[in-house]
Amino acid sequence: MADFKAFLPDSSFALDVSVEDWKDAIKQAGDRLVASGFTTDAYTDQMIETVEKMGPYIVIAPGLALAHSRPSDAVLGTGLSWVRLKTPVNFGNKANDPVSLVIGLAGRDEQEHLQVMSAIAGSLTNKEKTAKLAEAQTSEAIRAILEG
Structure with missing residues (x-):
């Protein structure tokens, strides 16, 4: 079981945010990764560039x-951000x-990237949990819903 408090600290959250x-x-998600010490601002730019180059495949x-984005020098630690619009x-x-x-994902390497991803995937494919997450x-x- 993943330690959601480590991967998703309070500083990773922004709830009911207005965006243009x-x-x-994505910038809001990146800002939360930076605030949590997981990445530098350069990673936020890389996430935006990834969508510009590859299209909106991140809408899963x-x-x-x-x-x-891919693991890079801009990733200081593995973690998540959680931005509800x-x-x-x-x-x-x-x-x-x-x-x-919008969930921001930063992984120091492919293995950690996949580990964190799989830890949340189960919750995000569960309709009941998804509904609860939208209201939390x-x-x-x-975190309690994700861990439950």
Whole structure:
């Protein structure tokens, strides 16, 4: 079981945030990774560049974007950020837009990247948990749902 408090500290959360567009949504997720000491600002730029080059493949489920880039020197530690948007925004993914939750993922290496990803994947594919996560008002409540 993953230690969500380590990978997803209180500083990683921004709930009911207003954003201009998908780039701003990724920037918010990046800012939370920086605030938690997981990355530098350069990683935020890399996440945005990844979508510009590869398209909106990071929108992995209805309403959910998993913002990330390849492990790089801009990653200081493995962790997540959790940005719930006040008003959903389009990323350009017809099947899964609009996005209301952006999770930032930073992994120091491929193995840690996948470890953290698999730790949250189960919760994010569970409709009951997803509904609870959308309503949760605190970082503690969100971590409890993910761990449950």
